[in-house]
Amino acid sequence: MTPDTAVLQSCLLFRGKSAEELELLLHKMIYTVASYQKNMLIFSEGDTADRIGIILSGRVEVQKTHPTGSGVTIAHLSAGQTIGEAVLFRKENLVPATVTATGPCLIMFISKQELLRLFSADTDILNRFIENLSERLVLVNRKIEMLSAGPLRRRMIHFLLEQAVQQGSDLIRLPFSRKEWAEHLNTARPSLSREMGYLRDTGWIQFKGSRITLLDRKAMHDYIRTDSQDTGQDK
Amino acid sequence: MTPDTAVLQSCLLFRGKSAEELELLLHKMIYTVASYQKNMLIFSEGDTADRIGIILSGRVEVQKTHPTGSGVTIAHLSAGQTIGEAVLFRKENLVPATVTATGPCLIMFISKQELLRLFSADTDILNRFIENLSERLVLVNRKIEMLSAGPLRRRMIHFLLEQAVQQGSDLIRLPFSRKEWAEHLNTARPSLSREMGYLRDTGWIQFKGSRITLLDRKAMHDYIRTDSQDTGQDK
């Protein structure tokens, strides 16, 4: 199975390459492509990591499993993003989280050995790889920011405003279901619904399904930056 | 000021080099060394990152600042560890967190340009750099695990058990003050004290100052893996 060059171009590792260059590369490099169905394991916590995966299509979920059996979603990844690149070069190269397919998807794998070869053959790829790692680190840091942003309401507003900027509109299309969103915010779904009700009643938002409209961005901003005091999370 | 080679050897970037090799390297490379006093800013959130810092002595604190002015400590770093390496190679190379000295310390700076030169001159250094990034990513991931481990009591026990393993004893010496610990757990100090009292009254721990003794590790383990309530991200 041959990967779509368009997808690879959107992948940070190969960004900047022309379709032609990529075609050439694909012929010269060693890789495998595997397809997965919903809920299938791609990487399992504790596995030894000896390759990275590039998502060619579909979506996957990265979760940290708790000893209790429950888990927290760390990230949702989709086409063009990579998995496993964080542990590949560690001494203790064990996969620290579970990666599962949330739907049918195609993953391209490149071994560590082959990656090293690519690095020395093409410095661009190396640079992209490092860039990718950095990007990931920053992303995870944002997650921390989110988790410690204080009360649920504040976290929600924080997220909504972020989305509004990202989508360039006051009309937001949520990228996931309520359940997933709750997970993302590290809260319980009913709690989320309750707060959604509050925000609606306050007249700040309006929503139907996964479409949320911000009616009073200013007030929401004010709410977030209202400086009550705080010890490390706020209130 | 010339850096101590012993410290640099403990730095992941230069691990594996002999003192002689390092001496040689130091003569051939470009760097600066700066000293800081308690509470002085080393990197400020929003700065443009164009160099990495290596801690030669002392301790620094990495904090995420909230728009509200409050902050969460992401990490404490000490001699041999690096700062700024995560953003140096990003497109948007702005420092995402504030770094301050928690006491007098010495930092060695290496510019991005110079780093690149080192990479091409010495592949080992490049490998260490990637390894370092990966290490950092995993560390931050653990922080997430911590933050989303549910109720405070669970988070505390989680942390204590982790420390016991790390220190190889039931007698734990806390690496920070209560205030700092509370920050680390993303909670308020009085809340922490309250729970400490609870754990003491339950007979699970015993403590005086920064020394904590685990009296019933089994019970604590059981408590953590008791699948009662979790934050709601159950699977």
Added chain:
DNA sequence: TTTAATCGGTAACATCCGTTACCGATTGTA
């Protein structure tokens, strides 16, 4: 279509935990 299954909103209740305030102990300092 009928039957499940899943999703999302709502409500009641109990608990968690942040806030505030106070106090004693310790430490640094004038």
Added chain:
DNA sequence: TACAATCGGTAACGGATGTTACCGATTAAA
């Protein structure tokens, strides 16, 4: 020594939120 600042324990209070349960709507499967 005395004063101020910081740290850590404790307690009361109220708000935040996890839990459970129920219900209608939507979707998938039979």
